[in-house]
Amino acid sequence: MNFNFTEEQLQFKNTVKSFLADECSSDSIRDGWAAKKPFNHDRWNKIADLGVLSSNLPEKDGGFGIDQVALSLMIEEMGYAALPEPVAEQIFLINDLMPLLPDSIKKEIRNTYQTGSKLISVAHPFSPNPLFLNDAAGLLLFNEDSYQFALTEDIDFIPLVSNDPSRELSKINSIQKSVSSSEEFEKINSAVAARGALMTGCLLIGLAQKMLDLSSLYALDRTQFGKPIGSFQAIKHMLADVAVKIEFARPTIFRAAHSLLENNPKSALHCAHAKYMSAKAAELACKNSIQAHGAMGYTWEMDLHIFMRKAWSLMACWGNEDKQQDIIYKTLTSSEEELGVLYTF
Amino acid sequence: MKINFTEEQNIFREEVRSWLEVNVPKKSLLSLDTKEGFEQHREWEKTLNSGNWSMVTWPKEYGGRGLDLIRWLIFEEEYYRAEAPTRVNQNGVFLLGPTLMEFGTHEQKSKFLNAMATGDHIWSQGWSEPGAGSDMAAIRTTAVLEGDHYKINGQKTWSSRAAYADWTFGLFRTDLESERHRGLSFILVSLDTPGVTVRPIPQLDGEPGFAEIYFDDVIVPRENLLGEDGEGWKIAMATAGFERGLMLRSPARFQQTAAKLLKLYYKNKDQCSPMLQSKVVEAWAESESYALSIYHTASKMLAGGSIGSESSLGKIFWSELDHMMHQTALKILGASAELADSSEHDAAQWIKGFMFSYGGPIYAGTNEIQKNIIAERLLGLPK
Numbered sequence: 001m002n003f004n005f006t007e008e009q010l011q012f013k014n015t016v017k018s019f020l021a022d023e024c025s026s027d028s029i030r031d032g033w034a035a036k037k038p039f040n041h042d043r044w045n046k047i048a049d050l051g052v053l054s055s056n057l058p059e060k061d062g063g064f065g066i067d068q069v070a071l072s073l074m075i076e077e078m079g080y081a082a083l084p085e086p087v088a089e090q091i092f093l094i095n096d097l098m099p100l101l102p103d104s105i106k107k108e109i110r111n112t113y114q115t116g117s118k119l120i121s122v123a124h125p126f127s128p129n130p131l132f133l134n135d136a137a138g139l140l141l142f143n144e145d146s147y148q149f150a151l152t153e154d155i156d157f158i159p160l161v162s163n164d165p166s167r168e169l170s171k172i173n174s175i176q177k178s179v180s181s182s183e184e185f186e187k188i189n190s191a192v193a194a195r196g197a198l199m200t201g202c203l204l205i206g207l208a209q210k211m212l213d214l215s216s217l218y219a220l221d222r223t224q225f226g227k228p229i230g231s232f233q234a235i236k237h238m239l240a241d242v243a244v245k246i247e248f249a250r251p252t253i254f255r256a257a258h259s260l261l262e263n264n265p266k267s268a269l270h271c272a273h274a275k276y277m278s279a280k281a282a283e284l285a286c287k288n289s290i291q292a293h294g295a296m297g298y299t300w301e302m303d304l305h306i307f308m309r310k311a312w313s314l315m316a317c318w319g320n321e322d323k324q325q326d327i328i329y330k331t332l333t334s335s336e337e338e339l340g341v342l343y344t345f
Numbered sequence: 346m347k348i349n350f351t352e353e354q355n356i357f358r359e360e361v362r363s364w365l366e367v368n369v370p371k372k373s374l375l376s377l378d379t380k381e382g383f384e385q386h387r388e389w390e391k392t393l394n395s396g397n398w399s400m401v402t403w404p405k406e407y408g409g410r411g412l413d414l415i416r417w418l419i420f421e422e423e424y425y426r427a428e429a430p431t432r433v434n435q436n437g438v439f440l441l442g443p444t445l446m447e448f449g450t451h452e453q454k455s456k457f458l459n460a461m462a463t464g465d466h467i468w469s470q471g472w473s474e475p476g477a478g479s480d481m482a483a484i485r486t487t488a489v490l491e492g493d494h495y496k497i498n499g500q501k502t503w504s505s506r507a508a509y510a511d512w513t514f515g516l517f518r519t520d521l522e523s524e525r526h527r528g529l530s531f532i533l534v535s536l537d538t539p540g541v542t543v544r545p546i547p548q549l550d551g552e553p554g555f556a557e558i559y560f561d562d563v564i565v566p567r568e569n570l571l572g573e574d575g576e577g578w579k580i581a582m583a584t585a586g587f588e589r590g591l592m593l594r595s596p597a598r599f600q601q602t603a604a605k606l607l608k609l610y611y612k613n614k615d616q617c618s619p620m621l622q623s624k625v626v627e628a629w630a631e632s633e634s635y636a637l638s639i640y641h642t643a644s645k646m647l648a649g650g651s652i653g654s655e656s657s658l659g660k661i662f663w664s665e666l667d668h669m670m671h672q673t674a675l676k677i678l679g680a681s682a683e684l685a686d687s688s689e690h691d692a693a694q695w696i697k698g699f700m701f702s703y704g705g706p707i708y709a710g711t712n713e714i715q716k717n718i719i720a721e722r723l724l725g726l727p728k
Contacts, residue, residue, distance in 0.1 A: 001347070001348065001349065001350055001351065001354060001415050001640065001644070002346060002347050002348075002644050002647075003346060003348055003637075003640045003641040003643070003644035003645075004346060004644045004645060004648050005346055006346065009346070069346050212724070216724040216725060216726060219726055220725065220726060220727065227727070228726075228727050230720070230724075230726035230727055231726065231727040231728065233713070233716075233717065235720075235726070236716060236717055236719075236720030236721070236724075236726055237713065237716040237717075237720070239720055239724055239726070240661075240715075240716035240717075240719035240720050240724070241716070243658060243719050243723060243724060244658050244661050244662055244719070247638065247655070247658045247659075247662070248631070248634040248635060248638050248658075248662050249634065250638075251634065251637035251638045251640075251641045252633070252634050252637055254346065254348075254641075255348060255637050258346055258348045262349070273630055273633060273634075276626075276630055277630060277631075277634055325623060325626045325627075328626050328629065328630060329622060329625075329626050332607060332626075332629060333607075333611060338604075339603075339604035339607060339608075339629075340426060340600050340601045340603075340604035340605075341422035341423075341425065341426055341596075341597050341600045341601060341636075342422070342426070343600075343604075344600065344633060344636050344637070345348060345349060345350060345640075
């Protein structure tokens, strides 16, 4: 039993953190919003050059073969920076899922998506409106009892407007041509849902931490009644409540990632747990951060809403708190195992 | 990262389990806050010690097994799973014990840790005073050094377990000119000493779980000073860290409560709304998170890290969780939630736990004080 990160895992996290601190400023995100082109190809290419997009591919395919725990650490940083490009989706929903997919679909994806530099979008009943389809080479689509892969040129779709201007969504009208399969549907469907839950969970923890940091800085800076508002207990307690939520959500992320790594039979439960806890943390972070910022928090000018909007979207997709709760309840009540202390590890 | 138990850890778990299966009393003990129940619980401490289970993390020479924190967590898991009696000496083994280990002399360690392990010394806590609750630095009880002893005068209150305990530890003002947290010292006092008067205070459940302690020219040998004279605040903060941190509330009790709550809901679900189902899931999710977080912390500590203000986060989390779980249980029970006779109704245990859970956000430093600590020391907000 060792719940510590390895040097290597932390190194990946820090590389991504410092890259995004330089390359993904709030100003750069706002530029993308203003141009109605939130997907920044220059940044996407740099991320590809950094090796992040292929980081979890096997070494023989040009990747570093890094594990899901390191991925989670990296994705948390993508949340912290509110990175608009779907890097997390790419590495967690495509790269990590690939080994599970049947050869027919794997081959199609490989043909389209060679070194991890070209985007593949994903749609699933829990997240039905794929991201950045205009920039994607293809789409992996999950239906009620089958899944299919189609090239973007074979899909008829129309744009949808997200409340987060960083997210360009599409509605799929029809697909002219695709490779479809229902092989091991239950397993693969549950695997993608679990990864979607964990991925959004990681992003949400990063976002919650960012909102807390912004609020703490604001509370130090803003003066009323002759002192920083952060010296008042009403503000302190609000932000401390957020810190508590984040602290106890974060380990659930790493445990879920570890369960995927170990093919733990409870990994779907653990991913649902991670999303449930991080969505709750992010929800409180939004509420209390805007409150700590006062009227400034309610403006377009303040950066807070860049993070808040992304959090609202990510709480909703890939299974919101309510859906995860349902998964948890059904898993626990159908368990043959003894619940309680022995059930955890 | 490898979040699985090793073969050796599983063997250890088996060893704990088989010992508890044989030794945990089949009939539950009387409440430890009654005179008879207290002595039954002292006997249980002796039984634990006979199996060498008083505190597995202590060095062997002081009655422990010299094992690491992961083993202690495993021990606790099996302990709660076996529904073994509450540790009447938790003030001693979980709070003073680690403090002695860090600040005690060899003589103090051999004398007090061994007597703690055998159950001969059951400890109470002596922090609060009538004028020093959340504001602990306002302590006024004095301990004046006179040659080879201290003379103590004043009053402590809300002293947990003091009604029947043998000893108390706490902070006393040794420098009469000092103010606030300077000039305080950490002293151990036998409650048998002449001049000590203990006045039990009945708690919400009617039983004297805590007491007032009056000191009237109480003579205490100088060797009962822990650490240096005037260093008491620092030592007390370390003790408070253990209390709020992983020692006082290991995750097992909450995981077991969450599992029972789920069972209770499942049995009664036809009479409940989906709102309660959501609370039951929240209970499982949070107790599970608490366990993961504690294993994370224990791993950090084993790798040489230490636990600081982060312990305040945990204290808020488990105390709120415990209250929520008991509140939910009583809602599931509907109108029988007031039936307090344990021989006839399931509700009685939940009611007891429910009342106790109101104490969680208060003792070991109120949650409001913890939030100030988090805001000032972790988030960098000004005092």
